[in-house]
Amino acid sequence: MADRPETDTRSFMQRWLPHPLLTLVLIALWMLLLNSFSAGGLVMGTLLGVVIPIITSNFWPERPPVKAYGKAVSYMALVAWDVVVANVQVARLILFRRADQLNVRWVTVPLELRSPEAITVLAGTITMTPGTVSCDLSADGRSLLVHCLDAPDAEEAVRQMKERYESRLKEIFP
Amino acid sequence: MTFLLELLIAVLIVLGGIFALIGSIGLVKRPDLLTRLHGPTKATTLGVGGALAASMLFFFGIEGTLSIHEVLISVFLFLTAPISAHFIAKAHLHEHVELRADLPPTGREHGWSTFDGLPESHDGEQTEQAPRG
Numbered sequence: 001m002a003d004r005p006e007t008d009t010r011s012f013m014q015r016w017l018p019h020p021l022l023t024l025v026l027i028a029l030w031m032l033l034l035n036s037f038s039a040g041g042l043v044m045g046t047l048l049g050v051v052i053p054i055i056t057s058n059f060w061p062e063r064p065p066v067k068a069y070g071k072a073v074s075y076m077a078l079v080a081w082d083v084v085v086a087n088v089q090v091a092r093l094i095l096f097r098r099a100d101q102l103n104v105r106w107v108t109v110p111l112e113l114r115s116p117e118a119i120t121v122l123a124g125t126i127t128m129t130p131g132t133v134s135c136d137l138s139a140d141g142r143s144l145l146v147h148c149l150d151a152p153d154a155e156e157a158v159r160q161m162k163e164r165y166e167s168r169l170k171e172i173f174p
Numbered sequence: 175m176t177f178l179l180e181l182l183i184a185v186l187i188v189l190g191g192i193f194a195l196i197g198s199i200g201l202v203k204r205p206d207l208l209t210r211l212h213g214p215t216k217a218t219t220l221g222v223g224g225a226l227a228a229s230m231l232f233f234f235g236i237e238g239t240l241s242i243h244e245v246l247i248s249v250f251l252f253l254t255a256p257i258s259a260h261f262i263a264k265a266h267l268h269e270h271v272e273l274r275a276d277l278p279p280t281g282r283e284h285g286w287s288t289f290d291g292l293p294e295s296h297d298g299e300q301t302e303q304a305p306r307g
Contacts (some may be wrong), residue, residue: 032242035234087193087220090212094200104209108278127256128219134256135212138279138283143220145277147263 014067016050019056023047023049065115065173079125082164086129093131093150107154109144109161118173119144125165132161179235183228187306207266215259219236222250222252 016022030045031037066072093102110124113119123134123144131149138145151157200213226244233241267273267288276287284290 027248032246035241035243037208056306083216083219086216090200090216091193094196094203094213101207106276106278108281110281124252124259126257127215128252129216131212133200133208133215133263135208135260135261136286136288138280138282139287139290140282141287142282143280145280145286147208147211149209 003053016054018029019053019060019063021063022053024146025049026052038152065117068172071168075168075172078168079128080152081152082129087140090131090149097150101153103148105148105151105154107148107151107158109146109166111142111144111166112162113166113169116141118169121173122169123167126161132157147165176236179231183231183235186224186228186231189220190221193224194221194222208263211259211262215255217220219255222251237304 026049027042027045027052030048031041034041034045039067053093111119111122112121119141126132126134126144131151134144135145135147136145137143146157146161148154148157197213197216198217201210204210204213226248230241230244233239267286271289274286277286280286
């Protein structure tokens with residue numbers, strides 16, 4: 001900010017509230033950390049919620065392209081449920097399957113998502129859900145390398161990931 | 175009523191403990207790092223989740239105070255577990271370059287980013303790939 005005092009064409013909002021949603025999240029986070037409500041805590045939280053986005057806005061100049069917040073919430077619910085299912089499945093594989101009976105393999109998931117945020121969310125989701133860990137991204141950011149613990153059919157596994165998560169993420173991050 | 179609540183809390187703690195144990199068994203029993211990674215990233219989430227749910231229920235139902243720290247712990251867990259798993263996997267690939275031969279093709283003209291950079295001849299693609307492309 002200091003090195004361009006004259007050419008600063010940003011609006012008041014862009015300058016002092018670059019990420020309104022992040023501000024709200026930080027305030028909520030601070031109140032949750034305090035675990036009790038107090039006026040002083042709210043003031044401190046608001047201060048942090050305003051100052052941190054301003055300081056970090058150079059690293060993160062634009063707002064995340066989330067369009068459908070309702071769909072984002074239902075996506076989170078879906079993932080939370082899948083995590084529970086994933087736990088039971090992986091627990092069963094660990095307990096009842098010998099290591100040499102597993103169909104361990106790598107699969108390549110071609111990505112239709114383009115925004116870095118969407119790809120990050122997809123990779124995180126894949127890691128948290130049944131028997132898959134996302135390990136690498138192709139150099140041009142168009143394919144995801146996924147390690148499967150037990151995938152008898154690679155194409156079926158890819159299709160499932162794309163259908164269940166990527167298609168939903170495409171609606172959230174258009 | 176209190177008994178039922180205590181029962182529910184106990185069940186959650188025991189379930190959480192069982193899942194954490196299974197995750198750790200997976201960590202010990204599997205032959206190589208990449209299959210080991212599957213246990214801790216998933217089974218442990220439910221292990222910690224069970225304990226956290228039990229803690230919330232205990233404070234809300236028995237102590238009568240609302241405790242929301244646990245929500246934060248699970249949020250941070252959800253944010254950090256995939257990222258650390260990703261870094262461990264990448265570090266593993268860096269350390270065992272011979273694994274490169276096992277990797278499937280990317281289906282694109284560029285390789286996996288752990289091993290390949292973006293070729294400089296693709297200027298058009300590069301501008302597209304600039305942050306927020």
